[in-house]
Amino acid sequence: MRSSIARLLLASLSAACAANVAHATPSAELISTAADRGAIAVTVYNDDLALVKERRKLTLPAGPVRLSLREVSARMRPETALLQAASGRPLTLIEQNFDFDLLTPQKLLDKYVGREVTVIRTNPASGAETREKASVLATTQGTVLRFADRIETGVPGRLAFDGVPGNLRDRPTLSVLLESAGGAQTLELSYLSGGLSWQADYVAELDGGGRQLDLNGWVTLTNSSGTTFENAALQLVAGQVNRVRPVARAYLAKPEAVAMAAPAPAPREEALLDYHLYSFDRPTTLADNQTKQLALLSAARVPVEREYLLAGADYYYMGRYDVLGEKLKPAVFVIFQNRGGQLGKPLPAGVVRVYARDSQGAAQFVGEDRIAHTAKNETVRLRLGEAFDISAERRQTSYKRITERSAETAYAIRLRNAKPEAVTVKVQETLPGDWEIVQQTQKHVKESSRGAVWNVTVPAEGSATLEYTARVKW
Numbered sequence: 001m002r003s004s005i006a007r008l009l010l011a012s013l014s015a016a017c018a019a020n021v022a023h024a025t026p027s028a029e030l031i032s033t034a035a036d037r038g039a040i041a042v043t044v045y046n047d048d049l050a051l052v053k054e055r056r057k058l059t060l061p062a063g064p065v066r067l068s069l070r071e072v073s074a075r076m077r078p079e080t081a082l083l084q085a086a087s088g089r090p091l092t093l094i095e096q097n098f099d100f101d102l103l104t105p106q107k108l109l110d111k112y113v114g115r116e117v118t119v120i121r122t123n124p125a126s127g128a129e130t131r132e133k134a135s136v137l138a139t140t141q142g143t144v145l146r147f148a149d150r151i152e153t154g155v156p157g158r159l160a161f162d163g164v165p166g167n168l169r170d171r172p173t174l175s176v177l178l179e180s181a182g183g184a185q186t187l188e189l190s191y192l193s194g195g196l197s198w199q200a201d202y203v204a205e206l207d208g209g210g211r212q213l214d215l216n217g218w219v220t221l222t223n224s225s226g227t228t229f230e231n232a233a234l235q236l237v238a239g240q241v242n243r244v245r246p247v248a249r250a251y252l253a254k255p256e257a258v259a260m261a262a263p264a265p266a267p268r269e270e271a272l273l274d275y276h277l278y279s280f281d282r283p284t285t286l287a288d289n290q291t292k293q294l295a296l297l298s299a300a301r302v303p304v305e306r307e308y309l310l311a312g313a314d315y316y317y318m319g320r321y322d323v324l325g326e327k328l329k330p331a332v333f334v335i336f337q338n339r340g341g342q343l344g345k346p347l348p349a350g351v352v353r354v355y356a357r358d359s360q361g362a363a364q365f366v367g368e369d370r371i372a373h374t375a376k377n378e379t380v381r382l383r384l385g386e387a388f389d390i391s392a393e394r395r396q397t398s399y400k401r402i403t404e405r406s407a408e409t410a411y412a413i414r415l416r417n418a419k420p421e422a423v424t425v426k427v428q429e430t431l432p433g434d435w436e437i438v439q440q441t442q443k444h445v446k447e448s449s450r451g452a453v454w455n456v457t458v459p460a461e462g463s464a465t466l467e468y469t470a471r472v473k474w
Helices: 002-024 105-111
Strands: 030-032 037-045 049-060 063-070 082-087 092-099 116-122 129-138 144-146 151-153 158-160 173-180 183-193 196-206 212-223 229-238 257-260 268-272 275-279 284-286 290-303 305-311 326-328 331-337 350-357 363-371 379-386 390-403 406-417 423-430 434-440 445-448 451-458 462-473
Touching (some): 037 196, 082 173, 212 350, 284 290, 390 462, 434 451, 451 462
Antiparallel strands (some): 116 158, 129 144, 144 151, 196 212, 229 275, 326 390, 331 379, 363 379, 390 406, 406 462, 423 451
16 A cells, blocks of 8 residues: 555656656747837837837747747846737746847857867968867956967957857847747737937027017937837827936947938827827837937917016125126027917927028028927927127116115116117016015016016117116015
């Protein structure tokens, strides 16, 4: 009876060991390349982040399979990778490895430390080649080789290798060990990746009178992920998503190529929680180490206002200053409303470059400014630079300390205009603490709790002076 039980236990143990061996020993590696992709979609965020989703059609053997998915992003965040069956029977994932140690001559030599290579020398006189075996001892600060009768440093010729180690890939590869029921299947892989980012770039052209502008927006996409995404369905997310920052990693080389796309229909825009999503109807190819531009929006004859702004600072009111006066230049702004007509949609953050036509009809660059993410119906203010023909002189005419934490200050601001037409200069003063204007030659507007504004008209080729006294408590 005991011998029967022992034989039964031994048979069960042998079967279990055989099953474990079967599970631990997958069939030969199955390699999937970009040619197996049936579809790919890329959602790009502003801050060096993208969500990649792709489907690959494969025929898997039954049982344990070592599947190597090549041509994934070299900047993949492997902890975010998700592989699942989109059609066919479900898969059982056992482990996955992200191989981003890519093949280079130096990396190949490093992997052969402790192994043999063939050293090939060419006789410069006869051209005859000789071959000799050597072991690689070190590669850290130069190559050290052990021959049968000596040790040499450096590489005295060409090196021939028996093969490429399995852990050294010529393309970024996600290697997955899985259990499959076998047969034709469509697998879906999704992951987050760095190396992909986008920004908006705008070109604005003012008309001759500076009263209207034509605005064209472009999406500028940069791909330095280490792989190419061909015919990808592209979506862009505008807004700053919160991310847990990983430990800093080396950044890949900056893009070298620049491709300008032809004008195309604007993408579809929709709200996505508290962000905005832009979807392009036409697939596009995002080549590695490339910057690509795609049309974002176009609006013609947008009404604009020009503003000359002379802005002050709160420290002007807390002490005595140079009575000789301070020479200043007003800033020039172009202002328009993001509403109605061909606008009235969220504008992603980016740089707006402004051009104006000269008397010969040629467009000339007149300034640029960066806008933040701008919602529908908000005001866009573009600072172009400083006015050439308008100048100002600020002079403190009196200062009186009332208490330890209060004072009364008077200023005279003289504005000069060399233009052949009258202009209005917006004088914007920032005042500290509690304040009041106790005397003024022109009535101010209280724009906020810390700001007083005077809109001063300056005649053509003339001047105007604003005088006021402010009492402040801090």
